[in-house]
Amino acid sequence: MEAVLSVEGLEKSFKNTKVLHNITFDVHKGEIMAILGPNGAGKSTTIRNIMGIMYPDDGSVTFHNHQGSEIPRHKIGYLPEERGLYKNVKVMDIILYFAELKDYPIKKAKERALQYLEKFGLEGKENVSVEELSKGMGQKVQFIGSIIHEPELLILDEPFSGLDPVSQDVFKQEIKELANNGTAILLSSHQMNLVEEMCDRLFMINRGQKVIYGSLKDVKSKYANFKCTILGDNSAQQLESINQVTRVEQDGYSSVLYLEQGIELPSWLHTLPNNLDIVELKVDRISLHEIFVDVALGRSIAEEVGGTYAQ
Structure with a gap:
């Protein structure tokens, strides 16, 4: 081009x-x-x-x-x-x-x-x-x-x-x-x-x-990892113990679980504990806004994007 x-x-x-x-x-x-x-x-x-x-x-x-x-x-x-x-x-x-x-x-x-x-x-x-x-x-x-x-x-x-x-x-x-x-x-x-x-x-x-x-x-595709949003009465400690969860953010009744790169979603969903309170669950990729915030806050970006290294 x-x-x-x-x-x-x-x-x-x-x-x-x-x-x-x-x-x-x-x-x-x-x-x-x-x-x-x-x-x-x-x-x-x-x-x-x-x-x-x-x-x-x-x-x-x-x-x-x-x-x-x-x-x-x-x-x-x-x-x-x-x-x-x-x-x-x-x-x-x-x-x-x-x-x-x-x-x-x-x-x-x-x-x-x-x-x-x-x-x-x-x-x-x-x-x-x-x-x-x-x-x-x-x-x-x-x-x-x-x-x-x-x-x-x-x-x-x-x-x-x-x-x-x-x-x-x-x-x-x-x-x-x-x-x-x-x-x-x-x-x-x-x-x-x-x-x-x-x-x-x-x-x-x-x-x-x-x-x-x-x-x-x-x-x-290369940086925007998946996140899982759960509406329910769950403790941050319980959610952080779930396999392949890198961090958890909570706002009242809503919890956002940020997931590891390359996760197999169908398999991961089956590993969720049976005792979780789940009123609603949604899985999607993080937005460009969230990527921007990560950069602004100095969080590590360790993926090759478009053939260039981002850090």
């Missing part, structure tokens, strides 16, 4: 603190690639190095065959985490301003802007000042500004922040449609349920270092 963006060996320090350590990943044409990690992990620094807002101490960022100042920025769209629109400017004017910055034909940009305003429920708002819009509406306008010029690479930093569920669905649909039409998308978000629903691959970073890199399928 064609790599639109290649990040190779990225290193960055601020004063005496190293914040990026050998960051390496690709983003392919037509895929949604997630870059994940807890606050302070190095995600925003990585994105700013990609965008040329700052430059790495070592390593390279390649867009197709271009590097550094040769990267054609007009082919890249960027929605930053820190939103910022000129408040006293009309909606259409700000969108066309973004298009002009990217050397995109203004007539075509206006046609596309009207289509997107209608799609995002902002029909008739083109002559309204940005300051008159709600926070969610303003976010939609800035999103339109990031894609108005038909970018080949789109970088989205927390695009769902502050959106209501309906608006989130509109954004999800549009992001998926862009990817289906060939746009390479690098997505940063803390909303793991949306990432799990949308992304093809992920790069997880913690303390400036790679911890997981691979397809979502590989991550789920």
